[in-house]
Amino acid sequence: MWTYNKVLEYPIKIKCKNPQLAKFIISQYGGPDGELAASLRYLSQRFGMPDERAKAILNDIGTEELAHLEMVGTIVHQLTDGVCPEELKKAGLGDYYTDHGWGVYPQAAAGYPFTASVLAVKGDPIADLQEDLAAEQKARATYEKLIDLCKDDPDVIDPLRFLREREVVHFQRFGEALRGIQDKLAQKKFYTASKSCMNSAAGCMKSEVLGEMDNDCGCAR
16 A cells, blocks of 8 residues: 655654744644644545546545654654653643653643544535535645744754645645545435435435436435
8 A cells, every 4th residue: 555664755854952942833744724634534434435547536635744744753753852851841742741751642732632523524525525625724724834933943844835835735635635536426426435325415426416216226216
């Protein structure tokens, strides 16, 4: 499925410790719009996709998000590694240090731990891909805010810019997947693989969506 190379997707070499920046950046590790949430969302949604191309896109992006999670964790680690507890406390990381020391723990910048409740897996390809398009834009916006906060450290800005650019690429690829599925819908091939016929507008495509009732659908007319 994929091969793990024991190098970061993009090099990170931060020379100056800055626990205050780490407090903000960790949101892209375990926050609601972060890399952990993105990876779990896409790798779970892939099972509900109606064609191999859409599954492959979600699989590719989901696994790349794991590489981005590794990058964000490395940034946080390099910004805090060896910083004395008193400095961590001054940076607002006293509570974090109490619970996790110098470890990297998935949480938002506000301190809330990661929760699976932020994942959106609807089992509907259109709904899921629309969610993914929004998720990539929210991640892009978060990276841009982090870049604004890190203007004094090019060692931090450089990998953040790379991560922001990848969010734009992911947005484009999800758009491709969505257009492909919409083409299937127009050809009346959408939802026919459902194991059980749903009598809802999403399950039984009515004339408003397909132009006519799907003759392959087993719904009672």
